[in-house]
Amino acid sequence: MTVPAPSDASVPDGTATESGDSSRITPELLKLAGVIMLGAIMVQLDATMVNVAIDTLRQSFDVTVSTIQWVSTGYLLAMAIVIPLTGWAVDRFGARATWTFSLCAFLGGSVLCGIAWSAESLIAFRVLQGLGGGMILPLAQAILAVAAGPQRLGRMMSAIGVPAMLGPVLGPVLGGVLVDQLSWRWIFYINVPICLVALALSWRIMPAGDPETAERKGLDKLGLLLLSPGCAAVVYGLSEAGQHGSFTAREVLIPLVAGVVLLAAFAWHSLWTSTEPIIDLRLLRSRNFSASSGVLFVFGMAMFGAIFLTSLLYQQVHGDSAMRAGLLLAPQGLGLAVALLLAGPLTDKVGPRWIAVTGLVLAAAGTIPFCLARGDVNQLILGGALVVRGAGLGAILVPCMAAAYSGLANQAFTRASSALRIFQQLGGSFGVAVIAVILQRRVTDAYTGAAGHPTLDQVAGAYGDTFWWAVAFTVAAIVPALLLPRTLRSDAADESAPRPAAMG
Incomplete structure (x- = not known):
C-alpha cells in the first residue's frame, strides 16, 4: 500500500510526498524529527528523574513513603487518562495545536511543581504535568510516522525510540546530579528552558495544516468514561500491588477488577456500538x-x-x-x-x-x-x-x-x-x-x-x-x-x- 499524503490538518505534510527518491531522509524531515525528539525526551527524563528524588521529597515534606509515592503514581495515572484523548484532539484541532497545548500544560505543571509548598500541592501539580505529558509521546509517534511514509518508517522510529529508551538510563544520573548539587526543585525547573525551545521550534517547523479541512469529529464521551478510568484503575491497582507485595490485598483487587470490567465494557462499545470510538x-x-x-x-x-x-x-x-x-x-x-x-x-x-x-x-x-x-x-x-x-x-x-x-x-x-x-x-x-x-x-x-x-x-x-x-x-x-x-x-x-x- 502506498501511503498517501495527509489531506487534512491532522498531521504535518510536506515531508513524505516530495518528488524524487521517496526513501531519502530530507532536511525538513530531520528538522521535524529533532523538534519532536526534544519534547519526547523531556517527558521521559522527567519521569525517571523524579524517581531518584522520592526519598529527598519524603524528608523535605516530612511525610511517609505511602504518601510521597503518589508524586509518581499520580503522574502515571494522569498520563493514562489523557492518552485516549490524543487521537480525537488531533482529528479535531490538528497536530500542531495539540502539540502546542501539550507542551504548555507540561510547562505549566513543571513550574508549579517547582514551587510546590507541600506534598499535597506537589501531587496535584504532578497530575497537571501528566495531563500534558501523556499526549506528547503518542503525538510524536504519529506525526513522524505520517511524515516519514512507508519507505522511511524504520529510520524515523529509530529517532523516536531514542527518548523512550534513554530516559530510564540518563534520567537517574541527571536527577541525582540535580538533587545532590542544587535542589529537588531543579528536576522540574530544568524542563522550563527545554519546553520554551521546543515550543518556539515547533511553531516554526511543524506545519499548521488547513483548519478548514480538519475533521470535526464528536468526542466519544461514553468511550472516554469507560477507557480512561479503566486504564487508571488498572495502573493504580498494579502500583498498589508493588506497594503491598501481593495481588490479593483488597487495595489491589478492587481497582484491578473495576478496571478490567470498565475495559471490557469499552471493548464491547468500541467494537459493536460506536461508529467513532476514541x-x-x-x-x-x-x-x-x-x-x-x-x-x-x-x-x-x-x-x-x-x-x-x-x-x-x-x-x-x-x-x-x-x-x-x-x-x-x-x-x-x-x-x-x-x-x-x-x-x-x-x-x-x-x-x-x-x-x-x-x-x-x-x-x-x-x-x-x-x-x-x-x-x-x-x-x-x-x-x-x-x-x-x-x-x-x-x-x-x-x-x-x-x-x-x-x-x-x-x-x-x-x-x-x-x-x-x-x-x-x-x-x-x-x-x-x-x-x-x-x-x-x-x-x-x-x-x-x-x-x-x-x-x-x-x-x-x-x-x-x-x-x-x-x-x-x-x-x-x-x-x-x-x-x-x-x-x-x-x-x-x-x-x-x-x-x-x-x-x-
Missing part, C-alpha cells in the same frame, strides 16, 4: 498492528521490570547511591545507541520480524548474568551484559513501532499511536508490579530461611531468582514477534487493516 479496537484486525502491540506489551513487562530490578540491586544489595546506580546503568545506553543506529536502516531493508526476534534474544542473553550474580559481583561482566541488553532493547522497539503502522491508512496513525502507548504503559506497569511482588516474596523467604540474618549472597540470590522472570517475559515476547511482517514494502499492505471508512 480508540478503535478494529485496528487489531491488522495482523501487523496486533503483533506489534503484543510484543510491546509483553516486552514492556520484561524491560521495565528488569530496569526496576537492576536499580534496586545496585542500591539495596551493593549499597550504591542513586547517582552511582545510574552511572552503572550507562553501559546499557551504549548498547542502545549502537542498536538504534543499525535497527532503523536494517528494518527498512530486511524487515521487522527477524530484527525484533534477534533483539529479544539479545535482551534475554543480557539479563541472564544478573540471574546468576551473587554478592561478590564482577562489574565488568555486568557492564558487558548491560551493553548486550541495551542492544536488544533498541533492536526490539524500532521494528515493532515501524511494523505497527505498516498497512494502516494515514487517518489511523494518531489513534494507533494512542493505542500503542496504552499497551506499552500497561505492560510496563504490570511488569514492575509482578516483579515487585516476586522480589518481595523471594527476599522474605531469604530472611525467613536465615532466621532474619541472611548473607549477602542469599539476598543477591533472591534478586537473581526474580531476574529469571524478566528473562521469561522476554522469551514469551518471541511468540508475537514471529507474527510481525517480513518486509515493510509499501506494496505489502495488510489487507486486514482498517481502511479510512472503517476508522470513521
Whole structure:
C-alpha cells in the first residue's frame, strides 16, 4: 500500500510526498524529527528523574513513603487518562495545536511543581504535568510516522525510540546530579528552558495544516468514561500491588477488577456500538498492528521490570547511591545507541520480524548474568551484559513501532499511536508490579530461611531468582514477534487493516 499524503490538518505534510527518491531522509524531515525528539525526551527524563528524588521529597515534606509515592503514581495515572484523548484532539484541532497545548500544560505543571509548598500541592501539580505529558509521546509517534511514509518508517522510529529508551538510563544520573548539587526543585525547573525551545521550534517547523479541512469529529464521551478510568484503575491497582507485595490485598483487587470490567465494557462499545470510538479496537484486525502491540506489551513487562530490578540491586544489595546506580546503568545506553543506529536502516531493508526476534534474544542473553550474580559481583561482566541488553532493547522497539503502522491508512496513525502507548504503559506497569511482588516474596523467604540474618549472597540470590522472570517475559515476547511482517514494502499492505471508512 502506498501511503498517501495527509489531506487534512491532522498531521504535518510536506515531508513524505516530495518528488524524487521517496526513501531519502530530507532536511525538513530531520528538522521535524529533532523538534519532536526534544519534547519526547523531556517527558521521559522527567519521569525517571523524579524517581531518584522520592526519598529527598519524603524528608523535605516530612511525610511517609505511602504518601510521597503518589508524586509518581499520580503522574502515571494522569498520563493514562489523557492518552485516549490524543487521537480525537488531533482529528479535531490538528497536530500542531495539540502539540502546542501539550507542551504548555507540561510547562505549566513543571513550574508549579517547582514551587510546590507541600506534598499535597506537589501531587496535584504532578497530575497537571501528566495531563500534558501523556499526549506528547503518542503525538510524536504519529506525526513522524505520517511524515516519514512507508519507505522511511524504520529510520524515523529509530529517532523516536531514542527518548523512550534513554530516559530510564540518563534520567537517574541527571536527577541525582540535580538533587545532590542544587535542589529537588531543579528536576522540574530544568524542563522550563527545554519546553520554551521546543515550543518556539515547533511553531516554526511543524506545519499548521488547513483548519478548514480538519475533521470535526464528536468526542466519544461514553468511550472516554469507560477507557480512561479503566486504564487508571488498572495502573493504580498494579502500583498498589508493588506497594503491598501481593495481588490479593483488597487495595489491589478492587481497582484491578473495576478496571478490567470498565475495559471490557469499552471493548464491547468500541467494537459493536460506536461508529467513532476514541480508540478503535478494529485496528487489531491488522495482523501487523496486533503483533506489534503484543510484543510491546509483553516486552514492556520484561524491560521495565528488569530496569526496576537492576536499580534496586545496585542500591539495596551493593549499597550504591542513586547517582552511582545510574552511572552503572550507562553501559546499557551504549548498547542502545549502537542498536538504534543499525535497527532503523536494517528494518527498512530486511524487515521487522527477524530484527525484533534477534533483539529479544539479545535482551534475554543480557539479563541472564544478573540471574546468576551473587554478592561478590564482577562489574565488568555486568557492564558487558548491560551493553548486550541495551542492544536488544533498541533492536526490539524500532521494528515493532515501524511494523505497527505498516498497512494502516494515514487517518489511523494518531489513534494507533494512542493505542500503542496504552499497551506499552500497561505492560510496563504490570511488569514492575509482578516483579515487585516476586522480589518481595523471594527476599522474605531469604530472611525467613536465615532466621532474619541472611548473607549477602542469599539476598543477591533472591534478586537473581526474580531476574529469571524478566528473562521469561522476554522469551514469551518471541511468540508475537514471529507474527510481525517480513518486509515493510509499501506494496505489502495488510489487507486486514482498517481502511479510512472503517476508522470513521
